[in-house]
Structure formats: structure tokens, C-alpha cells
Amino acid sequence: MVKCPECGEIVELIDGMETGEIIECGNCGVELEITSLTPVKLEIFEEEEK
Amino acid sequence: MDDDTRRINRIIAELGDGFLKDHGFTIFNIHIRSVAKGLVLSGECLTDKQLALLKKSVRSLSLTQKAIFDVNVLTGGGLVNRSDKWGKAGKSLVNVTNDMAGSKLTTQITQNDNYFRIIAQQDGMALVQLEDRTLGWVNGGDISIHNMDLSERRSGLRLAERGKTLTVSSIEPLFCEASKYVNKVKYLHGGKSTGGMDCSAFVQTVFKDACKIIMPRHTLDQMRCGIRVPKKSIGSGDLIFAKVKGRRIMHVGIALFENDGMIFHSCLREKLVIRENIDDFFKHYTFAGAARIVEKAP
Numbered sequence: 569m570v571k572c573p574e575c576g577e578i579v580e581l582i583d584g585m586e587t588g589e590i591i592e593c594g595n596c597g598v599e600l601e602i603t604s605l606t607p608v609k610l611e612i613f614e615e616e617e618k
Numbered sequence: 619m620d621d622d623t624r625r626i627n628r629i630i631a632e633l634g635d636g637f638l639k640d641h642g643f644t645i646f647n648i649h650i651r652s653v654a655k656g657l658v659l660s661g662e663c664l665t666d667k668q669l670a671l672l673k674k675s676v677r678s679l680s681l682t683q684k685a686i687f688d689v690n691v692l693t694g695g696g697l698v699n700r701s702d703k704w705g706k707a708g709k710s711l712v713n714v715t716n717d718m719a720g721s722k723l724t725t726q727i728t729q730n731d732n733y734f735r736i737i738a739q740q741d742g743m744a745l746v747q748l749e750d751r752t753l754g755w756v757n758g759g760d761i762s763i764h765n766m767d768l769s770e771r772r773s774g775l776r777l778a779e780r781g782k783t784l785t786v787s788s789i790e791p792l793f794c795e796a797s798k799y800v801n802k803v804k805y806l807h808g809g810k811s812t813g814g815m816d817c818s819a820f821v822q823t824v825f826k827d828a829c830k831i832i833m834p835r836h837t838l839d840q841m842r843c844g845i846r847v848p849k850k851s852i853g854s855g856d857l858i859f860a861k862v863k864g865r866r867i868m869h870v871g872i873a874l875f876e877n878d879g880m881i882f883h884s885c886l887r888e889k890l891v892i893r894e895n896i897d898d899f900f901k902h903y904t905f906a907g908a909a910r911i912v913e914k915a916p
Binding site for chain 2: 583586588589590597598615616
């Protein structure tokens with residue numbers, strides 16, 4: 569279990585997810601990058617301009 | 619008006635002003651009403667991020683009453699009953715831009731595209747919402763405007779949904795359709811025509827023409843559709859999302875598994891729509907997720 573760094577709600581990862589994957593916080597909708605799996609760490613992901 | 623409502627109203631006003639500076643225009647109509655369970659914030663805003671910021675700001679207030687959010691995100695949930703005016707492209711290709719000055723190409727519409735909703739008209743420009751829910755400005759002279767009700771513009775298209783897959787009779791048409799563009803159409807950021815298209819426009823075009831499914835216009839919004847799939851379970855027809863190595867730029871393509879794993883995508887690097895071996899693809903991109911949008915009917 570890991571908390572969203574934006575809103576503090578629990579974010580659930582599905583089995584098999586990898587470091588580097590982008591997920592969405594189901595509560596606040598912010599995009600999060602999985603930066604570590606052991607322990608699970610999430611950082612807010614903001615896309616840069618192309 | 620109680621103290622909680624007054625404090626929330628102040629937050630709404632401050633956020634609305636800030637969003638206007640950011641976007642040049644915004645839709646941020648939030649109203650508060652009191653119910654037995656607390657205070658309901660209802661209305662509409664433009665983006666998920668605006669709603670996230672509203673929630674964060676309100677929660678930081680330490681209110682005495684519970685705040686309940688019932689806000690429609692227009693780029694995600696669509697505009698409802700806002701206007702009966704609908705538009706069609708009046709020439710072969712119409713640019714949709716992020717502001718009235720046409721600073722940045724958001725996407726493009728063609729005469730083959732379905733009707734789009736006219737939100738507002740100002741100084742010869744029209745703020746429109748397309749069938750994929752993208753919002754943007756078009757030159758009023760480039761479009762025709764019609765008054766019509768919903769029954770007249772039904773298209774038989776289905777919107778890709780969050781958390782579920784859509785059933786199709788076959789996924790083969792996806793690859794037939796994707797192949798039509800390979801090595802023929804160049805990469806163009808914001809483009810959505812045979813004159814050039816970006817990665818998400820390629821996915822959008824293929825899914826619409828092959829399966830009659832409307833995908834969102836932008837990569838991160840496409841990532842919210844369907845069901846998430848682990849990398850080891852990716853199958854043909856799934857969307858693969860990736861980041862350009864060393865950058866925070868999102869990219870998307872359509873997976874095809876025959877003898878080898880392949881991916882169809884409008885490639886930033888090659889500046890072309892290509893079909894590429896998946897191992898070669900991941901030499902340049904880092905895996906960021908996969909989503910299953912369609913499944914073959916049993």
C-alpha cells in the first residue's frame with residue numbers, strides 16, 4: 569500500500585507493474601510515476617512539452 | 619452564508635483567476651450547496667488537474683463540514699446541454715488550436731469527421747468540443763454551424779471507457795487500418811490527417827476507422843481508457859505507452875504479436891508512422907504502461 573503524494577489517498581498497484589510505469593491516483597486524478605517497487609515509491613509525473 | 623462556504627468561495631475565485639491566466643480561457647463554474655451530509659461542490663471545470671487542485675485546496679482548509687465533490691470535468695466527461703449548435707469542417711482540413719491566437723496546434727478536423735459542439739463564438743473564432751472531447755478554438759470561417767438535436771447527429775460510434783474493454787468481432791481490422799499509414803504518413807505534433815499525425819492521433823484514427831471507437835485525443839487520457847495490462851501480458855491490439863528515454867515525453871503505439879512482437883506507432887525519432895520490432899522500440903523508449911481497449915467477442 570502506498571499513498572498518493574498529491575492527496576494522501578491510498579493508491580493501488582496491479583500485479584506485474586514495473587518501475588517507470590505511469591498510473592493515475594483514483595482519488596485526485598494526478599499522474600504518478602512508479603520510481604521504486606521495493607519499497608513502492610511514487611512521484612508526481614508531469615509531461616514535458618514535445 | 620456560513621464560514622466554511624465563505625472560505626470555499628474564496629478558494630474557487632482564486633483558482634478561477636489563476637486558471638484564466640494559465641489558459642487564456644477556462645470553464646470553472648463551481649457552486650456550493652448545503653446538504654445533511656456536508657457541503658456539495660458541484661458544477662464543471664475544464665481539466666482533471668483543475669479538479670485535483672480544487673480538492674487539495676479545499677481539503678487544506680480544515681472545514682467543520684465535510685466537502686463532497688460532484689464536479690464534471692469537461693475534457694473527460696463531456697459537455698452536457700450547453701449548446702444546440704453543432705459544427706462541421708467547411709474545408710478539407712481545419713486546425714484546432716489551444717487559444718484564439720492560434721499559438722499551438724491542438725489537433726485537426728476533416729470534413730469526414732463527425733459534428734462537433736460549438737461552445738462559444740467570439741471575434742470570428744469558435745470554441746468547440748470535438749467528439750473525442752478535446753476542447754479548442756477554430757476559425758469561424760473554416761466551419762459551418764448547424765442547429766440540431768441529438769438524434770440528428772448520432773454516429774454509431776462508441777466512446778472508449780475507463781476500467782472496461784469494448785467487445786469487437788475481430789481485432790484484425792486494427793492492423794489492416796494501421797498498415798495503411800505505415801511509411802506513408804509523417805509524424806506531425808498536433809496533426810491528425812494524412813498530411814501528418816502524432817502518436818495519439820494515429821491511435822485515435824486507427825481505432826475509429828477500424829472499430830468505430832472514439833479514443834481521447836491525448837496520450838495520457840488514452841492511458842486512462844480500458845483496463846491496465848502488465849507488460850508480460852500485452853496482446854495484439856493493446857496500447858503500449860512509453861516515455862522517450864531520458865525525457866518526460868509520453869508516447870503510444872498499438873501492439874501486434876505474430877511471430878515477433880511488433881508495434882505500430884507514429885514515431886518521433888523517424889518522423890514517420892512505422893511498424894517496428896518491439897525490442898528495437900524499447901531501445902529508444904522506456905515502458906510506462908499498457909492498456910487493453912478492445913477484446914474479441916467470445
